[in-house]
Amino acid sequence: MMFDTAHELFRIDTFSMVMSALVVFMTVAVSIYSPGYCEERTTFRRAVFYGAPWLFCLFSCLGVVSGSWFMFTISVELSSLALFFIILLQDPKAARLYIFSQLLGAGFLLTGTALLGALTGATAIGPVPGDILWLFLTGLGFKAAFPVLHFWLPQVHGKAPTPASALLSGFAVKIGVFGIARLVSPDTGTVLPFLGSVMAIYGVGQALLQHDAKRLLAYHTVSQLGYIVTALGAGTSLGIAAGFFHTVAHALFKGLLFLSVGTLEKVYGTKDLDHLGGAARELPLTFSLFLVGALAISGFPGFSGYASKAMVKAALYEIPNPLWYWALQAAGVGTVISFCKVGYFAFIRERDPGLRPHREHMPGGRKDLMRNTGMALPAAATLTLGIFPGFFAGLGGLESNSLFGMKDLLPAAATFALGISLFWILRKWFGSGKHEIPDIDTLISKGSRLSAPVFSILQSMNCGLLRFYIVAVVAAGLALMFLM
């Protein structure tokens, strides 16, 4: 019952082709970027650093073209394992958190798959019956950072080496989204739009408070995933197409943003927004590439983020509840504010005088060239998609012109105006001190102390006292008698 017939092994359609192309493209970009970033000394570690992204690419491709939930889960697991090895090079603790969360997700998915097989006799990828939907949603939720299940994301994105962060945000979380897209059907209900709106708002809210640039971007990943999940939750074909468009767009611009922040980290040795600054003059090319990404994520007309968000909103018009629409609108304002914040603090204002850029990473060197080439690829794709969104609009049955109507341009302009003015008013507040509020990950690490009693009970069970062992045996026997 693993997969019933051979034709279930693969399921190849437009969406899986687009996703495969996307992951190959991102891996190429990251591989070009990596030589400008890698500082591993031994051959073994360098091999992992350069080889693991391709392994990730291979298994992700397998995952998106797989035709059964079982194959999907296996491939996704293996792709997480590939990323785990890269993260392990830099931060073993984050790597462990990552792989544990992914394994747990895979466990839920496999359980769901097994129940699906038991209920329907097949595990073909596609919508599942309502009573086991929660297993699938929980499993995919670990990947796609649903609220509470997102505990691993900020920490892992923040600590991972930049190529891994770019791939994580660019594709690894998207596989979860891909699974959800395969899962949705018109009777999935309002749980997905609700979750998506919560994610969009919560992600932006946390991002505004962050001072670590990578962590900030990680929270934006949560927020943008919220857009995608909301769109998918609409359940219509337009919704699914919009979700895919935003998935692709977000992969490109978020990868780009992570890579540009990685450049700052290499040049200045920190990614703390309190210390950075003035990079626009020293690294003009990096700044302009960052600007492409920032404008795209904020939804500036002409960039991919604008078109995809317009399409998401078009999908939301199709379902009755206007709440989701306004939630995404509010998240849009937050996004503008937070990228004004990054742009202003990292690139424009005077930097902390104590911070000196590293010579070898300055413009003109080979490393800078590799990095900028790696970043130029997604930037070019972002611009292309922004100006010619016809392909994705066509998937959802829309004209590409309809995305540039007044109905969408006006809210975008209003969002920008509101966001920039709010930032200007509040910039002192953003600049001074830390305002971070603890997220679920710190709560979990605090809560892990609660498990101590379990361990002490277990340890006192294995106390070495034979008499106690025999009492346990008798108790077990009595329990057995009672049970029967």
Place this chain on the structure above:
Amino acid sequence: MILLSYATAIIIFCIGLYTIMVRRNLFKTVLGLALMESAVLLIIVSSGYIPGGVPPIAPFSGQAVNPLPHAFTLTAIVIGASDIALALAFIVKLHRHYRTVDLDRIRGLRG
């Protein structure tokens, strides 16, 4: 009579188990094991008993009791004795290290 034997056997089995659970002396543990074993033997032998039967020894007249359980019991007696012998050997050897036969102090392996 059979029912009586069963009741006695179960009581002795429980006494043996109780001894093992409660007494700290290792010899008592082994004695408890011996009691439990004897109780099971009693059950097996009495399960073959037929009221008014005669021993199943070659020239017999009338109805003999079932000889099968006797064969089992003989095997079980020998097995039980070897278990007890082994346990006693372990106790003697362990005593060299711990210098005690107090079960609650023999707990080097734990956790």
Place this chain on the structure above:
Amino acid sequence: MTLVLAIMLPLLSAFLIPFFHLARKTLSAGLISIMGLASISAALAAAYTGWYSPAVSLMGGWAPDIGIALVGDRLSSAFLLLTSIGSGAALACALEKFGGGPWRFYALFFLLLGSMNGILLTGDLFNLFVFYEIFSVAAYLLVAFSMSWQALEAGLKYLVLGTIGALFILLGTAFTFMATGVLNMALLAEALASIPRETLTAISACLVLGLTIKTGAFPVHFWLPDAHSSAQTAVSALLSGVLIKVSIYALMRVCYIFFLGTNGTVFLAITVTGSLSVLGGHLMALRQDDIKRLLAYSTVAQIGYILIGIGCASAAGAAAAVFHTFNHMLMKMGLFITAGNLSEEKGTREICGLTGLWKSHPVWVAVFAVLSAAIVGIPPLNGFMSKWFIILSSAGAGTVIPALVIAAGTVISAAYYLRILSAFISPGEGSSSGLPPSVPRKPRRRSISFAIVGSFALLCLVLGVMAFSPFFRECFSSIGQTAVDVEAYVGLVTGR
């Protein structure tokens, strides 16, 4: 005839070894390997017979209701194959380490082998108990063989708990005999259907409790970590890889034949025990510093997986359980032999002391990594496949909790195996501390052990990939079918 030979040859070897020792004073390794090969090939021949033409051998020509029947069907064959591979590997490791010297060890080993084959082949409940006791006595003595205080204490605890388990099995047997008057398992399968409910409850509670103690499942697992961690490497590998599996066979055989049609709650109890085992074993393993003790607790957890498979009470569940049993034999024997060798090289069993091994023994560490990946359940390897089959069959039985428990267990096991591997790979204290580097001992050559462990690791990969092939799944599902098809078993033995 082959069935009888599989039992008699090892027992004969066990009795001959003391005589050879008396005659020649030194026992050559060659002689023992010849005996081992003969015994194992007899077992394999019995397995072959049982697989292709299920056979019954009535000892002394008595009818099955009063005589002793030996039965070889596909379930026994699978386990015979398993124990042959496992005990062959353990024998090779022991021969490499000890040579032919300790004749007592080999006598016990062959005694164990013979009684093990007896358990796997017998079709009689009381005979099962007798073989089980011979087997257990040999096992107690093997655990205590090194005569260190740890080994003795572990042996004593194993003995007391094991004897209590055996007494419960005997009590169950006695109740069964009381209620039905027969002890042949096939006849019992029919007779048990018509006895009062209370008697059946007592019988099933006694048998299940006794066999669970011998299996080492969680609430009654206490002897297992002690015995595994205190015995010598070859014995630990044998204990975890083979002995436990024989107990699992006995549990499987008895429960499927007796209670499948009569008392379904037995399987609920087994599932609950299995789930508890998975959680308890993994959580305890997480807290261990001693590598062998950690592996022992990991065994407790893996037994839990197998019990969950058995508890499904379906052909698929039985097949999954057998597959996992097989895989666990490969993985855990490999891990124990590797860990034993590495810790002997470093002179410590503390995980934090086992550093810098990636530099000095890269191939051993690589093999350890593959085996632990398999036992954690990384997809293409066999551990994943069998866990997946278990999850699948437990979902088929309609429960989701065991499957989620397995998922949680996977995460915990990933945590502690990663800890071991990161200790192995970390550079160690030699480079930074001011102490003079300890004299590098010349690494002992363990080529046979390495060949065994390496081939086990390879087998893990091969089995994992093979699990996709229809032929392979056909084999295992036929084992599962055999296990749950009580009528066929009855028909085979009674000749109806």
Place this chain on the structure above:
Amino acid sequence: MSLSFMIFLYVFLIATALVISAINDILSAVITLSVFGILLATAFAILQAPDVALTQAVINSGIVTALFLVAFSQTEKPECYSEEEEE
């Protein structure tokens, strides 16, 4: 044999078992075990199993008791071991 004798025997059997369990002195307990074995052998004989009764008498009351006594004498003198090694 009459039922009343059997009842008497079983009561006595249980009583000796209780003594074995309760008594603190190991030596007395071992001797009581021997008595227990003989009583059990009698019970076996009454249950028409003379062969088992014989074996029981020899092994459980004879050999096992002897083993207990040997083991007990080996572990009887803890002081002498400790003194030997401390000096």
